[in-house]
Amino acid sequence: MISAVILDAFGTAVRIRQRTNPYGALFREGRRQGVALTPNGPHFVMTANLTFDQVAEHLGIELSPSKRTEMKAALGKELASVEPYPDALDAIAKLQEAGVIIGICSNLAQPFGSVIRKAFPHVQYHAFSYELGIMKPTPEIYLALCSEMGVEAGHGNADKGRVVMIGDSRKCDRDGPNGLGIIGYHLDRSDLGQISDLTQFANQIIGHDCAK
CATH class of the missing domain: 1.10.40 (Ribonucleotide Reductase Protein R1; domain 1)
Structure with missing residues (x-):
């Protein structure tokens, strides 16, 4: 049973249309x-x-x-210029309808936090680096979000279920979580990877058939 999904923000759930750096x-x-x-x-x-x-x-x-x-x-x-990917909105709606808890974990500067919260008003759980003072792939950032969501990292049990994460960084969104027992997946929007959009990912999660 998969009880919670953690999403990365930039490049995964949202994109920046006009980068000014x-x-x-x-x-x-x-x-x-x-x-x-x-x-x-x-x-x-x-x-x-x-x-x-x-x-x-x-x-x-x-x-x-x-x-x-x-x-x-x-x-x-x-x-x-920050906007949600359409498939992110679709995936979050599908997962929440299926009873899956959603959290967003991101390395970002303070001004961007409110933008992410506004983009996904129905997502209540967040682990933002500027608020916690630590960045992915530091283990504590994932554990803090799991604690906030009321789930446990690891392969789960009958009561808690499993936690999975997806994002566009292999280091921060796949390998980092994997080290804690959170099952991490890499999102490759170039269509060259196994998972190319979040709707596909959500359908696999709901079907309990998400392949790495």
Whole structure:
């Protein structure tokens, strides 16, 4: 029995139609100013529960009013372009109708969290890196979501059932969960893999016949 499904967000449940890379622009501005930025900048952005302005302030990057307006406009444009994949909406509806609990687990910066929640108002369970301070494939992020959903990682038992996860990253959405006994699957939207869309995946889950 499969009782819960964990979905990755970007590249799996949602897509960004217009990438503006505002944080990349912020880092470039910091380097231009001589700010010593470590290669772990993206990790900091996705594990610090900070607004865009607060990230800049914390890193010591000074932004003129015009530069701040420009970068925040770029961020707003990217956020506005986030949209659910149609098959994600269909899959979530099918799985919830079948009684499967749905959670979303994602590495993302703070401004994107509300966008994901708004895109899937009927999904109540989330594990976002900026809220927990850890990123996939750190085991604790998956375990935190399982705890929130009231399910147990592992191969399950008669009462708890099994937990599965799917996403477009082999490392974070397949191998990471597998190490905990959460059955991970790789989504390949190029049609070159075994699972190419979430409707297909949902049908297999509901039929208890999801093949890796």
